[in-house]
Amino acid sequence: MSDGQRLWPGKFNHRWILWPPAVVLAVLLFAGGPGYHSLRSVQALWNLGHIVAFSLWTYLLVTWSRVEEYSPLRQRALGIAFCMVAGAGSEWIQSWIGRDASLGDVLRDVAGGWLTLSFFAPSAKSFSRHARRATGALAVFFLVVACLPLATALFDEAASRSRFPVLSDFETPFEKSRWEGGARYSVDTTIARRGKSSLRVDMDTSLYSGVSLVYFPRKWTGYRALVIDVLNPSPDPLDIRCRIHDKRHEEGERQTQDRFNRFYRLPPGWNEIRIDLDDVANAPKDRAMDLENIRAVGLFAMKLPAPRSMYVDSVRLE
Template sequence: MIPGSIPGLQTTGRRLPLLAGAASLLIAPFLFVGGPDWASGPLLKSAWNLGHILLFALLTLAVRPWQWLSGWRLWLAVTVVLLVLGIGIELIQGGHNRDMDGRDLLRNLIGSWLVIAWRPLLTSERRNSLGEGLVAASVALLLCFELGATGMVAARQWQVHQQLPLLYDFTHQDPGAFWTGRLTVSADHSLNNAQSLKLDLGTETYSGVSLNNLPADWHDYETLSITLFNPSTAPLTLTLRINDVAHDRSDHAYNDRYNTRLTLGPGSNTFTLKLADIENAPDGRSMDMSQVRRMGLFAVRLPEPRTVCLLDLRLD
């Protein structure tokens, strides 16, 4: 036995690259097949993205680049190779209708950096310097940041689920985590809530907003209530569309979702819609009211820009 070595550590050290290589081969295909698609919820997407960290940590353990390089050359070589490889993976994913995410490049690096930074500290190969300890701590903080981001998404999605009968909590200061489109928080015309959402509508063919992060299970409710404020003296016609997950994963046919027109007079307008009508809207099937995925509100070919405020959105 080598003086100072731990029994079994050398055997484990020889097996670890083989095990890491086998595990990485099992995980790697999931970068391109399976997993979340564009219709999946934020939590699944965030949790799935952490797989980049695990995969590249395993690949680094399997390849063991410290056999050939050390010091700053090791860090530089691994970083450059992973950036080139990561960009290639993102381009391939884009060609397979997968979302390209530049942050995946950072996750790839974190996985490898963790192994490179912590291996000397954990194996006690030699006396480690203070600088190496600081680098290892910095990489660990990057990992904590990614884990914390996923934890924040989980907490937010739990809140979304718990906020029913509200479909949107108007206390949020950043609607961008829930909506897409040109909208801002406003203190004007608030009704049951402390603030409203101001929607800026343009003159393009379709101009509006979409609520993409909302409670999905509507089956215990009977009606949808939406209150809007039209600050103009001229009426305004908006289209409301609602669809479930099945529609998002289909060819997006017009008759496979719920569509209705809302004509707003000046001032406050409240519309109450029966959920039974929404459920029966798709042609040839029933909308899955436990998997409602998206709600859109938009205008069509406006002759001039308009503004409308969303005051309340709830189920009853």
């Protein structure tokens, strides 16, 4: 019996038992996965699958009879090279089949390989105790860093649920991750209408420039209005648009008449944007918007003659 077969005595006695999950993981690398607006925790958990996959594949590589004959150092170099080349190659392929390539995924691939080389590979025992401790500590560090997005997502999702009907007021950590957009945006702790923080949005002169709130409790039934506090810090009025859409719009043709759109001219200072949810429900041309499955709230400017800023605070339902 080889060292590779003795790794998990009585549980995995043959390498071939590992091949079915290895093949399944290879398929999942290019198919399936959470949707664009799935919970951030689900997306982060899915991304951790890269660590599992490359840990398993690296184990199969270094326990292959031909590779087992290599020196421990050569096995380690081969394992890392495999993770880097296969990881980068898979991301390149994904970019060509309509999926997003990610450097973070490549780093998770390498972390998975390093985890196996540090703890599970039979050759790991060939290194000195100090070397094993160092490589093991590095593997644990990689694993902790890789799990941080999952931890922060779970924390913010719990905060979001507990503070509903407040959708975002920037008073808890990690709220910035609820937002997306082409404009530059950051949490500002010097300006706020309520609490201590707001979201500063720096818009440029592109066709559309702004931000969207995309992670929040989706069910808005039972409330009358969406309220948003927006500061225009300039002495000149600021023209912005607010758009709201639901799941059906997102999965359909995304036509303008199938969502809520409204223009607002904001004078200098703080402004309260109050949107009646009946107006939101009746906004689509040929249907009612699904207030039980709202997907995004956007605030943006169009074709600004010069860069402008605004501050967003206390996005809430009333």
